[in-house]
Structure formats: structure tokens, C-alpha cells
Amino acid sequence: MINSKSPYLSVVLPVFNEQETLSKLMEELYLVCDSLNKNYEIIFVDDCSHDRTPKILAEFASKDPRIKTLRFSRNFGHQAALSAGMDIAKGELVVTMDSDLQHPPRIIHEFIKNAEQSYDIVVGERLSNEQNSFFREIAGRTVYKFLSVATGLEFKNAGDFALYKKSVVKVFRNLPEKERFFRGLVQWVGFKKKYVQYIAEARRHGQSKYSFKRLFGFILNGVTSFSAFPLRLAFWLGLIIFLASIIYGGYVVIDRFINPDSLIEGLSALVILVLALGSIQLMVIGIFGEYLYKMFNEIKGRPMYIVAETKNLEEENNA
Numbered sequence: 001m002i003n004s005k006s007p008y009l010s011v012v013l014p015v016f017n018e019q020e021t022l023s024k025l026m027e028e029l030y031l032v033c034d035s036l037n038k039n040y041e042i043i044f045v046d047d048c049s050h051d052r053t054p055k056i057l058a059e060f061a062s063k064d065p066r067i068k069t070l071r072f073s074r075n076f077g078h079q080a081a082l083s084a085g086m087d088i089a090k091g092e093l094v095v096t097m098d099s100d101l102q103h104p105p106r107i108i109h110e111f112i113k114n115a116e117q118s119y120d121i122v123v124g125e126r127l128s129n130e131q132n133s134f135f136r137e138i139a140g141r142t143v144y145k146f147l148s149v150a151t152g153l154e155f156k157n158a159g160d161f162a163l164y165k166k167s168v169v170k171v172f173r174n175l176p177e178k179e180r181f182f183r184g185l186v187q188w189v190g191f192k193k194k195y196v197q198y199i200a201e202a203r204r205h206g207q208s209k210y211s212f213k214r215l216f217g218f219i220l221n222g223v224t225s226f227s228a229f230p231l232r233l234a235f236w237l238g239l240i241i242f243l244a245s246i247i248y249g250g251y252v253v254i255d256r257f258i259n260p261d262s263l264i265e266g267l268s269a270l271v272i273l274v275l276a277l278g279s280i281q282l283m284v285i286g287i288f289g290e291y292l293y294k295m296f297n298e299i300k301g302r303p304m305y306i307v308a309e310t311k312n313l314e315e316e317n318n319a
């Protein structure tokens with residue numbers, strides 16, 4: 001008989017409007033997890049989907065007590081869903097992955113193999129993404145290189161497809177911050193890591209949830225969560241402009257004596273300089289605002305997520 005209270009493996013999957021992929025996903029997960037011949041649990045965290053995803057997950061849970069589901073009261077985001085899954089995961093090993101089948105479940109075998117060889121964290125590193133165009137792939141790699149430079153951490157071409165030992169999951173649970181960026185936290189916490197390369201398959205249904213707006217937010221969150229780089233950049237930018245203004249001021253004084261009437265022609269240049277400086281000031285204020293917003297969110301002390309409904313968890317919580 002399966003002892004669901006002491007699984008060897010927990011698989012955490014954030015879900016948002018994935019009704020077309022869930023059946024195939026479960027087939028592949030069962031194929032992989034059953035082959036381990038060890039206890040396991042599969043945890044779906046529904047980020048308030050508005051398609052048939054909640055109904056499908058409820059059907060899965062009704063047929064198998066090893067499948068556990070949480071449904072948020074509203075959309076709290078992918079990182080909150082990962083946190084929620086980790087908060088209830090009981091496995092000695094915890095795998096996090098997406099539900100769109102771009103993270104191939106078969107790689108879990110390779111993750112576990114490396115974890116059993118003393119690695120605390122095993123991360124899937126994308127060689128390529130069949131979903132992306134050439135330019136999108138180059139842009140993604142450039143973003144990670146920029147994050148590495150800006151934060152001083154080592155960002156590879158990797159998402160949230162990873163395995164963590166229980167000791168690492170406990171560290172994540174104890175972190176007080178609400179604004180989480182797991183791809184950075186994986187680097188920040190340390191521990192012994194191993195990267196497993198794979199090719200991300202094209203989505204079989206639907207479209208990517210990462211629009212340009214979300215991608216920009218992703219970059220901003222990554223930088224501001226682990227670095228003061230934007231603030232320091234603002235300082236150096238201000239210093240460069242100050243030095244440039246001194247040089248330009250000297251040029252104006254010299255030009256005043258050489259060409260007394262040329263100041264009238266310089267009014268357009270003055271307008272451009274004022275607009276440029278004003279724009280830079282607004283951007284700097286925006287950078288400060290982003291850091292203040294993060295601090296404000298932490299100070300409020302509101303929960304990272306709110307669970308509206310669960311399946312196959314009530315009995316454990318009452319035990």
C-alpha cells in the first residue's frame with residue numbers, strides 16, 4: 001500500500017489555462033514516476049485558471065490520492081504558484097516544472113540520478129527552445145547574460161525546471177521575502193549544483209504566456225531582487241552628464257567670445273538637453289519607485305498567495 005505521507009518524490013506544477021495539455025502531461029508523468037518504484041506525489045497549483053483546467057484537475061485528484069491540487073483565489077503569478085507547491089511538498093526530492101510539456105518529464109530520471117550522486121540542486125539547462133524563433137532565442141540568452149552581469153550571480157539559459165533536495169526546499173520556505181524570483185534564488189542560496197541539458201519542445205497547444213510586457217517585468221524583477229545595479233547606473237549616468245555639462249559650459253564660454261551671435265542658434269540644443277535630462281530624471285525616479293514598491297509590498301506583510309480550494313490535502317492538514 002502506498003504511504004502518501006512519506007513520498008520520495010514530489011512534482012510541483014504551476015498551471016494556468018492548460019486544459020489541452022493536462023491529459024498528455026499526466027500520461028507522461030505516470031510513466032516516469034511509476035518507473036521509479038518509489039512513493040511519489042504530484043502537486044498541481046492552479047493559478048486561478050478560467051478554462052476547464054480546475055475541473056480536469058479535480059477529476060485527476062478524485063481518481064488518485066497521490067495527485068494533490070491547490071487553486072488560488074485569484075491569479076498570483078507563476079512564482080507564487082511555485083512557492084505554494086513547495087510549501088506543501090513532502091518529498092525527499094522536489095521537482096518543479098511547467099505544465100505545457102515544454103519541460104519533458106523524462107528528464108526527471110536524469111535529475112534524480114544526479115541528486116543521488118550528492119548534488120543538492122539539479123537544474124535543466126535549455127540548449128534550445130523549439131517554440132522560439134532565432135531572434136527570440138538570442139534575446140533570451142542576452143537577457144540571462146545581462147542578469148549575470150547586473151547581479152553578479154551565474155544565470156544560465158534555464159527556467160524553473162529543476163530538482164531540489166528537501167534541505168534546499170526548507171531554505172526556500174524560510175525566506176521571508178514575498179517578491180520571489182526563483183531563477184535568482186537558486187543561485188543565491190548556494191549548495192552543490194548540477195546542470196542537465198535538454199531541448200525545450202514546442203508547445204503542443206496554446207501560446208506562450210510570456211508577452212513582451214511580462215518579459216520586461218521578468219528582467220526588472222530579476223535585477224531589482226538581487227542587485228543595486230540600476231541605482232549605481234543612475235549615479236554614474238548623473239556623473240557623466242555632470243562632467244559633460246562642465247565641458248559643454250566651457251565650450252559655450254569660449255564660443256561666446258569667438259562667435260558672439262551663436263547663442264541664439266543654440267536654443268534648440270538647449271531644449272534637447274532639457275528634455276534629455278528630464279527624461280533621465282524620470283527614469284531614475286522610476287528605478288527608485290521600483291525598489292520602494294518592493295519594500296512596500298514586504299512591509300505590508302500580506303500573504304504571497306491565497307488558497308481558495310484544495311483536493312487531497314484536507315486529510316493531511318487535519319492529521
